[in-house]
Amino acid sequence: MSLQGLVDLMRQSKEVMHAGRPGQVVTGLSGGQRSAFLSSIYDPDRVMLIVTAGTVQAEKLASDFSGLLPEARILVWEGNELMPHEEAPTAWDLRAGRLAVLQEGSRPGTIILAPVTGLLEGLAAPERLRNSEFSINMSSRFDLDEMAARLVQMGYERAAQVEHYGQFSIRGGILDIAPFHNSRPVRIELWGDEVDSIRIFDFATQKSLENIPEVTIKAARETLYDPGQLEEIKEAIWAEVLIQSERLYKLNLAQEADDLLAQAARHLEAFDQQGYFPGIEQYKGFFGEIVTLLDYLPEDTFLILDEPVRLKEAAVNASMEIGENFGQLLKRGRILSSLGDIFFDWNTLFTKFQAYNPLYLSVLGKRTAGMEDLPSASLNLRMPEHFAGSIERMLRRVKQLRKDHYRILILVSAKERGRRLLELLHDDDVPAVYVDELKNELQIGSCVITTGSLETGFEFSSFKLAVLTELELYGRQRKKPRPAKVEEGLRLTPQELRVGDYVVHINHGIGQYLGIEALEVDNRSKDYLYIRYAGEDRLYVPTDQIHLLQRYIGLEEGAPRLSKLGGNEWARVKKRAKESVQEMAEGLLKLYAEREAVEGFAFPEDTPWQRDLENSFPYQETPDQIQAINAVKRDMEKPRPMDRLLCGDVGYGKTEVAIRAAFKAVSSSKQVAVLVPTTILAQQHHRTFVERFENFPINIAVVSRFQTQADIARTLRGLKQGTVDVIIGTHRLLSKDVVFKDLGLVIIDEEQRFGVAQKERLKELSTNVDVLTLSATPIPRTLHMAMVGVRDMSVIETPPEDRYPIRTYVVEYDEQLIRQAILRELARQGQVYFVHNRVQSIDYVYSELSELVPEARIAIAHGQMDESVLERVMLDFYNGEFDILLCTTIIETGMDIGNVNTLIVDNADHLGLAQLYQLRGRVGRTNRVAYAYFTHRKDKILTEEAEKRLGAIKEFTELGSGIRIAMRDLEIRGAGNLLGPEQHGFIASVGFELYCKLLEDAIKELKSGGELQPEPPDPVLDLQVDAYIADSYVADPAQKVELYQKIIALSSLEECDDLEEEIQDRFGDLPDAVRNLLQIARIKVLARFLGLASISVRGSRFQLKFLEGLGIDANKYAELHSKYRGKIAYRHGRVGQLLVEKDQEDEKALAFLAEVLSACLGE
16 A cells, blocks of 8 residues: 555655755645655655644644655654643553654654644653663563562553553563563563563463563653652652642632642652652653653754644644633642643744744745745645546546646555456546556556545646545545554453452352462362352362352342352252243244244345445445355345344444345345334434445435424335335334335344334234344353354454544543543534433533533433433434533443544442443544543542442553453343343343353253253362462462463363463463472363263372273273383272372372373373
């Protein structure tokens, strides 16, 4: 996708190179013209800094440069989103982006794009950042404790396990660290204080990938202070705090003065205890000189100011907003007056710019003060004609340009589109070529097609060059996928156990997990999982039985009832659940068999039109999406009616699958009905279908409460006559007066939100026609697997590629912060959800918000409103008539408005984790950075419960296990919807995982036509050796449980070797007890293959008992006897027994036992 050939060509123009000289104003350039011009004057031996009026402009330029200058390093400098005094951690992708500019931006050939507002906040001097860097190689020596202290001073955070950038962990002699500038984290293993190896490893699996000779460690935060000067810094801060508090007292603001003193005391304590803390940036003026980004860059940096008048306007407005904000905060005792000194104003910045003799770009040639005497240069570039999808006009223009001896370059988003365009040109006798990468193919009169993208095309008449993009050809660009760098460390482990979790023991029922305890039995240490049951009942579960435990997940957030140990209460509960599952499985199988027998319509294979529609999809399909599309098409092409369920989160691309299915149906002259639960969804789908089908002769109609009776009557008439191809509607479509001429496909969105009567009518409607059901609730993989063969199901789990992370902040409610967040969203023409979950006080919050942001249009929505009024409000908000939707958690299901990218949750500590996770998923549905602010009100005494909740929601910003559990809980609720309300009680009584196991068994049993053959039980091993994971080796209980779970799941010797390698890699050399644990796992694998029921110790021997009917044949035993004479003995009988000599030393005893078992198997 390189457009380097275009840049090389433009560099041959004297006109371009003359206009690129610094110290002048270049006029008339916008969009793709500006990008192409700047790429042509780019110098790989210098740094280029382009200052833009806003982030949107910077990102558009960055996107264009990635194709035009594939070899250049392109960085976007973003301003901080929180003011320095805000006590919340910076979103880590923002932190990574800023650090990349500060640490790598001075390298020659780098292009930095900086919105002017991001330059206003000053930075600490570059020397400290540069001086903190150091390298570790194979000859390095260091003390781990000193290294830990050094890393904390550099802004790294210590963690039990490194799961994202900016963290480090120490386990024994191993240091794991994830510097922001490295694409992967690094593991350094020491021998004493000498470096033994340096390896990169994977966040998700924690396994090492390859050895590297050296690693450079750079700071993990941009503002560092000298620990040697800490006392002076603290004294200077306290001195200013005293002066400021005195002023407040004199103004009769005693409470505010006390607040300031209390806050400062807390911060000074945090300096001693944590080193760095959220909110420390407000004191950077005390750490040393404050500089601008320019001070981090070389003196010969090529500076370009894009639209200086707009730069000045943006900087002046931002400075005024900051000044007003600080005025308020000073009166409230929230900040020190010196905070204003770390910000620059426009005049100071403009003076600093002059030292670099900048080049100015101004479309209309407008100038600011200080630019009066600069010479002007103008390039003869203009916008090309727009064809808006008209092939004839495009062909006519290309022919004219060839006639005028132009070089013509056409940029398309995908290879297929390029090939299709090439065919069209050839069919019209226009010579053209398609190339994968543009080099020197652009010659006079030539027409070249390639993949690539620019913001807009352009015509450069004096140089005889024309560039056309999809914007000119089709009226809109296909989005270019961007690699998602975030949330990849987020993996869902099904059995993640934390102290306090409820668990289900398959034999003993529901209890509460209280941690791992090492107990000594027969002078041998062993780890046990400690489980609390009802009353005083307690159970210690050996770690080799960890597979009998599952984390309990019901459908509600409340705690389950604990089971009693002993008695048969649990057996009864399990039996009832099993019977219910059996019944449901029978029903599902019967339905499946009936459907298989019904005759339906077999749709033909895809038409060329279908391929045209699919090529016009403006995004890159995800692998899951492609799989789902293919499965739906296969179903439609079969002679039986389709009944497929498509699950996936809102915005993951389910609608596109439905659109392609609908198009396939309409291509065969069949009608399509799209049934949705709400009017707003009907409007959304109608808009999407109309947009996607705009170039095809397909008639789409909508039936909902917002249509007049006359419109509805006309639509229904067209439906009966066959002139309406696709009809979208709410349950109004299920009325008796809706008659189709030839219905071929029914698409149902969110089936669980329809009532029983509506579902019955739906069954009548959809006999013999294909049915595609969409569900926005993610479904757990366990349920998906259990239902294979009784329900055709597709699951879309991959988020679209160009999704940005959602920047999440957990902060104290602060009016200025809220105003800033809302204005930032409105400035980019976006909208805001403000969630306040109490209907009683929602009007009060409305008046508060109206005062705070008078320029915003605010609407209220909650579940107690009249349904038609609520739908009208939602629709108006969807159509952009309001800026802020002040609502309850009513938005957590089904709302998908791409323009809403800021979410503010009031009193977030009163909501559950799963609810917050779902709310957060309402934003970030397009290729824009989204923001979620979880706020809590200032509270003098936080209850323990509220503190716990706040701690939990803070995990959202750290991608911790809390978010994984929230995802899991949501999936389970989705499963509850799918299985139906009558199953809820049974899921609650045995927990979801066990329920799925029962369902899977019931389906297998019914399909096999009778009793399931029970699998042979696992061999029971009691070897009386020390086999456990000591705290000194793995200190973190969660990681310990994870390792025990991995050990118990081993099923082959290769897996045992791999796990041994992984444990050694992650935690260092194996202690004897852990080595024994893995050797026992190998013995268990061999025992399973051999058909052993148990291995125990009798005196000085191991006693191996076979399962009934199994044993060692005489020939094999004779061979073994001669090999191990006097060390083994075998007894025949109903239950065969093999006795093996046991050495006094554990390690030798286990090694010999494993050797004998391998010999028995002939291995």
